[in-house]
Amino acid sequence: MAIEVRLPTLLRSAAEGQSVVKTEGDTVGEVLRNLAAGYPGLEGQILTGDGSLHKFVNVYLDDDDVRYLDKLDTKVQEGSVISILPAVAGG
Amino acid sequence: MPVAKSVLDLIGNTPVVDISTLSPNPEVKIMLKLEGGNPGGSIKDRVALSLIEDAEEQGILKPGATLLEPSSGNTGIGLALVAKVKGYHLKVVLPGNVSPERRQLLLIYGAEIIESPGSEGSNGAVRMATQLAKEHPEWVFLYQYANPANPKAHILTTGPEIWRDCPDVTHFIAGLGTSGTLIGVGSYLKEKNPDIEIWAVEPPSGEMVDGLRNLDDGYIPPIFTEFGGEKLLDRKTVVGPKDSIEWSRRLAGIGIFAGISTGAALAGAVKCARQIEKGVILVISPDGGWKYLSTGAWTDDIDVVTERAKKTIYF
Structure with missing residues (x-):
């Protein structure tokens, strides 16, 4: 399914x-891997080379930080x- | 009540009020700990006193010393109060987009303000202060974001007060700024009862940080990492300015005049109350509403105020 992803200004x-x-x-x-695949400039910005979340990036599903849900496996x-x-x- | 010898003796020991009338779930109580009654007007008085007395004990602070600190307001105000009483000088690196009341209070207590770009938010203030500290080794850089005396203030005072006054607490909810409150109170309460859940509420960083050039300008307070913040927190949720203001107004509707970040924490508590079956949620109200009157948060049109709040640091 298609999910809305909101990007920060930078x-x-x-x-x-x-x-x-x-x-x-x-x-x-x-979703994040597909996003980076569609926009190569985002490669390495949100997810690092080993596939984990960039240290200084917070990703929220609706209003919740996914680090405190099931991380990248959050449905x-x-x-x-x-x-x-x-x-x-x-x- | 005994007569206090110094205004600094009036820091802490704040009251808790039952505000369950605002709970969406009859099985969930909501309690609010009002930190606005501290002499400098916020929970940060505790941190300021702890930072300065810790430095005194370590012999880092000599009489008449100059302190340097980045702060979006409340820690700066607390430090300015303690520094004034104890005879130190204070320089606060303050983002340009804080409410004018915060700025005025700093001046009232005799602090010197060094302005950092508002578009870089607190991150910009931290960066500028870190640079200034390198250039001026003669200034004492207490650095609330990395100083264990920050969470220690809450391990020694805020946490025990909550446990004393509200031992049936099941959920603790507070705003995430330096993470000092969450780390300090959270680790104290978890030690008393590991089942207590710790929830963090934060404002959306979106428009506030348009000045950040890249993601490496991001910032995680060192105390959050050192004290195992990611393990300690059970949940972290974003509350936007509109919800924050709406819940501040609802609080005013039951006679409690608290700051905008209290509205944010309360919005988080209401969300929690909807998701759990029963429990007792203790929410921190970091300060009163006085410093935000100029934003019109209670009196102007909600959409106009929300737009204004997006550009103002209120955490």
């Missing part, structure tokens, strides 16, 4: 300026939204 130039890209996949990892559902955001501090 990754949009690698995806032809788009802020939202519809991408196929049944798990978060699958997506029709209508789910994946958001990619850089890790920032507060305080």
Whole structure:
């Protein structure tokens, strides 16, 4: 199924300026791998060479950080939204 | 109540109020710990006192020393208060897009403000302060993001207060900034009862960090990594400004005037309450609403305020 993936400003130039890209996949990892396959500029930006999540990237399924769900194996559902955001501090 | 010898003795020991009337689930209680009553107005007074007294004990702080700290506001204000009382000078690296009240409070307590680009958020303030610390080894860089005295404040005070006042707590929910509150309270509570779940709430980083050039400008507080934050947290959820403001308004509707990040944490608690069968959720209210009056969060049109909040740091 096609899932809506929202990109942060700093990754949009690698995806032809788009802020939202519809991408196929049944798990978060699958969607992210397909996304990078479609836009080579994103290769290595969200997932590292060994296939794990980039340290400074937070990936949310709807509003939940997938690191605290089933990580990249987290299942997506029709209508789910994946958001990619850089890790920032507060305080 | 005994008369306090110093305003610093008034830090901590904050009250908890039952706000279960706002819970969407009759089997789930929601409790709010009000940190706005600290003398500097936020939970960060605890951290500030701990950072400074720890440095004093280690002999790093000599009388009249100058401190340097990056802060989006509350830690800076807390440090400014403690520094004023103890006779230190403070320089705060502050992002340009914080509310004017935060800026004014720093000046009231005598701190010097060094402005960092608002478009880089707190990450930019951290980067600038780290650079300044290298150039000025004569300044004492307490660095709340990497200093164990930050979570220690909550292991020694906030955590035990919660356990004392609310021992039936099943879920602890707080905002994620430096991660000090979550790490400190979370590890204390898990040690008392490993079944207690720790949930983090954070604002969307989206528009706030348009100034970041690449992902390597991202930032994870060293204390989060060192204290095993990823293992400790059971859940991390994003709450946007609109929900945060709406829940701040609902709190005002039951007579509680708390800051926007309290609304965010409460929105996270309501989400949690909908997902669990029963329980007691303890939520941290980091500060009162006073510092956010200029944002119009309670009085202006919700959509206008939401747009404004997207450009203002309120965590």
